[in-house]
Amino acid sequence: MQVTVEEIGNMSCSSQGWLISIVMVLLALNLEALARHEAGVKSAIFLSPKFELAPGSVVNKYYYNISFPRGHIALKSFNAEVVDEAGKPIPLHETYLHHWVVGRYYQHRDAASHHRADAMFLRNAGVCENNVLGQYFGLGSETRRTSTYIPDPYGIEIGNPTQIPEGYEERWMLNVHAIDTRGVIDKLGCTECRCHLYNVTVDEYGRPLSPDYKGGLKCCYDQMQCKTREGYDQSTKRSLFLRYTVKWADWDASVFPVQIYIFDVTDTWKRSSSNNSLRGPNATHHCQVEYEVKPCSGTGVVNDDCFDVRRISLAVPSGGYLIYGVAHQHSGGIGSTLYREDGQVLCSSIPKYGEGEAPGNEAGYIVGMSTCYPHPGSIKLSEGEILILESNYSGTIGHTGVMGLFYLLVAESLQEPSRSVLESAKPHMATAIWALLLLFGLASTIAVGVGCRHRLGREDDYEPIVM
16 A cells, blocks of 8 residues: 555645634634624514505505514614515605504403504603604604614613503504505695695595695595596506514613603693693693695795794603604705704704615605714703704795604613623623634634645655555
8 A cells, every 4th residue: 555645744634624624614603603692683574464556545554463573572673665565665756655653552362453442552751642653663755764773782672571461462553654656746745745636625534624724644644546647547556565674682681771752843832830740731742743834935036045944842751861863854854953952962863865766765755864873871861851853944845744753762771881891891702702713713724725735745756655
């Protein structure tokens, strides 16, 4: 039997290479598992029930007991968009997503999904009366490019079994308001729900509309029809869905809860001088939700000072630290800001307008809103503190049914510095160690390969050894 030096070298190099390769695979698997564990965030994609739209038609549907993550968890984000049966995103210039909102409620386990008789709605921590703006999440045309992510270590607590009444379970409601603008004579007018385009004189409950009401939610309710071009084929119905992605993490002691506040620039609340309470009979908040922007001039002359500015003073319901903020505006909006009384800017949220045709970049539509993520602990709000909410729109043309909302997440307490450093450092240190080991393994493999190649190349000049 003859064994050459080359064969011995190959066997040795092969053994070393296989060993290091196995170690690298194990390191990579551990690193991947550690990364998943460190994030701890789960994600699921759901579809709403199907809704149908024809050119010019409107849907404003409420779906109860929708598919939603269950258990005692911390919500981290909720994003949504309109898609067709093939899962293809639908652009705003075909189907305008006026808004979607998700709400939470308790209901008896045996109750039918669509039955509301015994439902106990659980509103957010905001102040609007009669569950107005009581949703947990909600956006409109800006949904595709607006971040809703709640940074660590914070989350919206849901599913706490100690809070759910005996015999009941936690459920979720989804409201989808969409307008099909294919073939309409005035896309902007239809999306702004101008009453004359819908030929509406009464609201969905049959109550006459005020002569001063030019447009808004009262004119584009479910099954209404916006005027289409003469001769346009209105029979082309299509089936659509709201596809929504929910991210969450299991609830534990490391998660800090946040409260949801939604402020409305149309709130007409007044606080009694004899009672500082923000709720109850001495503090009522009548949130109108929408308002009209009148054009600056009837002459049609446009100038740089043509703005509609609305301001309102609001009191913070409960103290805490600002974690996240974002505004909600409609077409024509140019930004909204939340100030302290001394003029300090707490959060400024600016709309992003599209520039093309593709979903998420539709020209003329608000396709995103900038968000605020203050450094934790940098903005502390005191209970009862007065804040100034300002909503700005362009007044070059009139707008109906616009909104000036501001969504805030406030944490009552912050992560303690010592705990923050220790707990957050552990996974990062572990990840760094695994990464270094992985790099070391990779470098070792390369070194072995180079060494073997160099050695085998050098030994090619020798005669074989006879054994």
